[in-house]
Amino acid sequence: xxxxxxxxxxxxxxxxxxxxxxxxxxxxxxxxxxxxxxxxxxxxxxxxxxxxxxxxxxxxxxxxxxxxxxxxxxxxxxxxxxxxxxxxxxxxxxxxxxxxxxxxxxxxxxxxxxxxxxxxxxxxxxxxxxxxxxxxxxxxxxxxxxxxxxxxxxxxxxxxxxxxxxxxxxxxxxxxxxxxxxxxxxxxxxxxxxxxxxxxxxxxxxxxxxxxxxxxxxxxxxxxxxxxxxxxxxxxxxxxxxxxxxxxxxxxxxxxxxxxxxxxxxxxxxxxxxxxxxxxxxxxxx
Numbered sequence: 001x002x003x004x005x006x007x008x009x010x011x012x013x014x015x016x017x018x019x020x021x022x023x024x025x026x027x028x029x030x031x032x033x034x035x036x037x038x039x040x041x042x043x044x045x046x047x048x049x050x051x052x053x054x055x056x057x058x059x060x061x062x063x064x065x066x067x068x069x070x071x072x073x074x075x076x077x078x079x080x081x082x083x084x085x086x087x088x089x090x091x092x093x094x095x096x097x098x099x100x101x102x103x104x105x106x107x108x109x110x111x112x113x114x115x116x117x118x119x120x121x122x123x124x125x126x127x128x129x130x131x132x133x134x135x136x137x138x139x140x141x142x143x144x145x146x147x148x149x150x151x152x153x154x155x156x157x158x159x160x161x162x163x164x165x166x167x168x169x170x171x172x173x174x175x176x177x178x179x180x181x182x183x184x185x186x187x188x189x190x191x192x193x194x195x196x197x198x199x200x201x202x203x204x205x206x207x208x209x210x211x212x213x214x215x216x217x218x219x220x221x222x223x224x225x226x227x228x229x230x231x232x233x234x235x236x237x238x239x240x241x242x243x244x245x246x247x248x249x250x251x252x253x254x255x256x257x258x259x260x261x262x263x264x265x266x267x268x269x270x271x272x273x274x275x276x277x278x279x280x281x282x283x284x285x286x
Contacts, residue, residue, distance in 0.1 A: 001021070002021045002022065002023065003019075003021060003022045003023070004022070004023045004024075004025065005022060005023070005024045005025070005027060006024075006025045006026055006027070007025075007026045007027065008027045008028075009027065009028045009029075009030065009031060010027065010028070010029050010031070010035075010038055011029070011030060011031025011032060011033040011034065011035050011054065012033050012035040012038075013033075013035035013036055013037060013038075014035070014036075014037050014038065014040055015029070015035060015038040015039075016038055016039050016042065017037070017039075017040050017041060017042075018040070018041045018042060018043075019039070019042045019043075019045055020042070020043045020044055020045070021043075021044050021045070022042075022044075022045045022046075023045070023046045023048065024039075024045065024046065024047045024048070024050060025047075025048050025049060025050075026048075026049050026050070027047070027050045027051075028050065028051045028053075029050065029051065029052045029053065029054050029057060029075075030051065030052075030053035030054060030074075031054075034054065034055075035054060036054055036055040036056045037055075037056045037057070037059060038052075038054055038057050039057055039058045039059075039061065040056070040058075040059045040060055040061075041059075041060045041061070042058075042061050042062075042064065043061070043062050043063060044062070044063045044064070045061070045063075045064050045065075046064070046065040046067065047064075047065070047066050047067065047069055048065075048067045048068055048069070049067070049068045049069060050069045050070075051069065051070050051071075051072075052069065052070065052071040052072070052075040052078065052094075053071075053072050053074045053075055054074065054075060055074070055075065055076045055077065056076065056077050056078070056080070057071065057075050057078050057079075057094075058078060058079045058080075058082060059079070059080045059081055059082065060080075060081045060082060061079070061082040061083075061085065062082065062083055062084055062085075063084045063085070064082065064084070064085040064086075065085070065086050065088070066079075066085065066086070066087045066088070066090055067086075067088050067089060067090070068088075068089045068090065069090050069091075070090065070091045070092075071090070071091070071092045071093060071094045071097075072093050072094070073093045073094060073095075074094070075092075075093070075094035076094050076095055076096065077094065077095070077096040077097070077099065078092060078094040078096075078097050079097055079098050079099075079101060079104075080096075080098075080099045080100060080101070081099070081100050081101065082101045082104070083101060083102040083103050083104070084102070084103045084104075085101070085103070085104050085105070086104070086105045086107070087104065087105065087106045087107070087109055088105075088106075088107045088108055088109070089107075089108050089109065090109045090110075090111075091109070091110050091111075092109065092110075092111045092112070092113055093111075093112045093113065094113060095113055095114050095115065096113065096114065096115045096116075096118070097111060097113040097116050097117075098113075098116055098117045098118070098120055098123075099115070099117075099118045099119065099120070100118070100119045100120065101117075101120045101121075101123075102120065102121050102122050103121075103122045104120065104122075104123050104124075105123075105124045105125075105126075106123070106124070106125045106126070106128055107124075107125075107126045107127055107128065108126070108127045108128060109128045109129075109130075110128070110129045110130075111128065111129070111130045111131070111132070112130075112131045112132070113130075113131075113132055114132055114133045114134065114151075115132065115133065115134045115137065116130060116132040116134075116135050116136070117132075117135060117136040117137070117139050117142075118134065118136075118137045118138060118139070119137070119138045119139060120136070120139040120142075121139060121140050121141050121142075122141045122142075123136075123139065123141075123142045123143070124142075124143045124144075124145075125142070125143070125144045125145075125147055126144075126145045126146060126147075127145070127146045128146075128147055128148070129147075129148045129149075130147065130148075130149050130150075130151075131149075131150045131151055132149075132151045132154070133151050133152050133153055133154075134151075134152075134153045134154070134156065135149065135151050135153075135154035135155065135170070136154065136155055136158055136161075137153070137156050137157060137158075138156070138157045138158065139158055139161075140158060140159040140160050140161075141159070141160045142158065142160070142161045142162070143161075143162050144161070144162070144163040144164070144166060145163075145164050145165055145166070146164075146165045146166060147163070147166040147167070147168070148166070148167050149166065149167070149168045149169065149170060150169045150170065151169075151170050152170060152171045152172060152189075153170075153171065153172045153173075153175075154168070154170040154172075154173045154174075155170075155173050155174045155177055155180065156172070156173075156174070156175045156176060156177065157175070157176045157177065158174070158177045158178070158180065159177070159178045159179055160178075160179045160180075161177065161179070161180040161181070162180075162181050162183075163180075163181070163182045163183070163185055164182075164183040164184050164185065165183075165184050165185065166182075166185040166186075167185065167186045167188075168182075168185060168186065168187045168188065168189070169188045169189060170187075170188075170189045171189040171190050171191065171208075172189070172190070172191050172192075172194075173187065173189055173192055173193065174192065174193040174196050174199060175191075175193070175194050175195055175196065176194075176195045176196065177193070177196045177197070177199060178196070178197045178198055179197075179198045180196065180198070180199045180200070181199075181200045181201075181202065182199075182200070182201050182202070182204055183201075183202040183203060183204070184202070184203045184204070185204050185205075186204070186205045186207075187201070187204055187205070187206050187207070188206075188207040188208055189207075189208045190208045190209050190210065191208070191209070191210050191211070191213075192206065192208060192211035192212055193211060193212045193213075193215055193218070194212075194213050194214050194215070195214045195215070196212075196215050196216070196218070197215070197216045197217060198216070198217045199212075199215060199217075199218050199219070200218075200219040200220075200221070201219070201220050201221070201223050202221045202222065202223070203221070203222050203223065204220075204223045204224075205223070205224050205225075205226065206220075206223055206224065206225045206226070206228060207225070207226045207227050207228065208227065208228065209227070209228070209229055209230065210229065210230045210231070210233075211225070211228050211231050211232075212231055212232050212235055212237070213230075213231075213232065213233040213234060213235055214233070214234050214235060215232075215235040215236065215237060216235075216236050217236055218232075218235050218236060218237040218238070218239070218254075219237070219238050219239070220237070220238075220239035220240060220241060221240055222240055222242060223239070223240070223241055223242065224241065224242050224243045225241055225243070225244075225245045225258075226243075227246065228245055228246055229246040229247040230247055230248075230249045230265070231245055231246075231247065231248050231249070232248050232249070232250075232251040232256060232275065233249045233250050233251070234250060234251075234252045234269075234271060234273070235251055235252055235254075235275075236252050236253045236254055237251055237252075237253070237254040237256060237275065238254045238255060238256075239254070239255070239256040239257065239258070240257050241256065241257065241258035241259075242258075242259065243258070243259050243260070244258070244259060244260045244261065244262075245258055245260075245261045245262075246261070246262050246263070247261065247262055247263040247264070247265060248261055248263075248264050248265065248277055249264075249265040249266075250265065250266060250267075250268075250269045250273045250275070251273060251275025251276075251277070252271065252272075252273050252274070252275055253273075253274050253275050254275050254276070255275070255276045255277075255278055256275065256276070256277045256278065257278045257280055258277070258278075258279065258280060259279070259280050260279065261277065261279070264277050
C-alpha cells in the first residue's frame with residue numbers, strides 16, 4: 001500500500017532510509033544536524049515540491065520521481081548510483097549531480113552543476129538549461145532535445161549521443177567521443193571535436209577557433225562556420241559547408257566543399273595529407 005509523507009522537515013542522517021512505495025510532498029531536508037543521505041536506498045518513491053539542502057540526498061535509488069523541487073548548493077552530489085528515474089520541473093545547484101546513473105529522464109529543469117552526468121547511461125534530457133564543466137563525461141546512450149548548455153569540456157569520451165535543436169556554448173566539446181550526431185543546433189566554442197570518431201553535424205552553426213582536428217570519419221552536412229580558423233587539421237572529413245571559413249589546415253583525407261575560404265594551409269604536416277578543398281562558387285579544386 002502506498003504511503004504519503006507531507007509537510008515535514010528532516011535533518012538527521014539517513015532520515016528516510018530505504019523507504020518504499022511512498023509519496024513525499026512539501027517536505028524540507030535541512031537543519032542543524034546536517035544529516036546526509038536522507039533518501040538512500042529508496043524504491044518506488046516520489047518527491048514533489050520538496051527542498052533539499054543536505055549532502056548526498058538521493059543515492060542508490062530505483063524507480064523514483066523528483067518533481068517540482070529544489071536542490072541548493074549544499075545538496076552536494078545529489079543523485080548517484082540511481083536508476084529508472086525522472087527529474088522534472090526542478091532547479092538543481094548541487095555540484096556533481098548524476099553520477100553512474102542509468103535510465104534517467106531530465107525534463108524542463110534548470111541545473112548548475114559541475115561534473116553533471118559523469119559515467120551515466122541511457123539518459124534523455126529535454127527542454128532544459130544546464131551549466132556545467134565536464135558535462136556528461138564518459139557517458140553513453142544519451143538523447144538530448146532543446147538544451148541550452150554552457151560550460152567547458154563537455155561531451156568528452158562519450159559514446160552514442162544524439163543532440164537536436166540545442167544551443168551549446170562550450171569549449172573543448174566532444175573530445176575523444178564516438179558515434180555522436182548533432183542536428184539543427186548552434187555549437188560555439190574553441191577546439192571543437194578533437195580526436196573524435198564518427199562525429200556528424202547536420203544543419204548546424206559552428207563557431208570558434210581550431211575546430212574539428214584529428215577526427216576520424218567526420219561529416220558536416222549543410223553547416224555554417226563562423227570565426228573558424230585552422231580547421232580540420234589531420235582529420236578524415238567529408239564536409240558540405242554553406243558560406244565562408246577563415247582558414248583550413250592540412251586535412252588528412254576527404255573533400256571539404258564550401259563557398260569561400262581566406263586561406264588553405266598545406267605545410268609543416270607530420271603525416272601525409274591528401275584532403276581536398278573544393279570552392280563551390282568557382283567549381284575549382286585546390
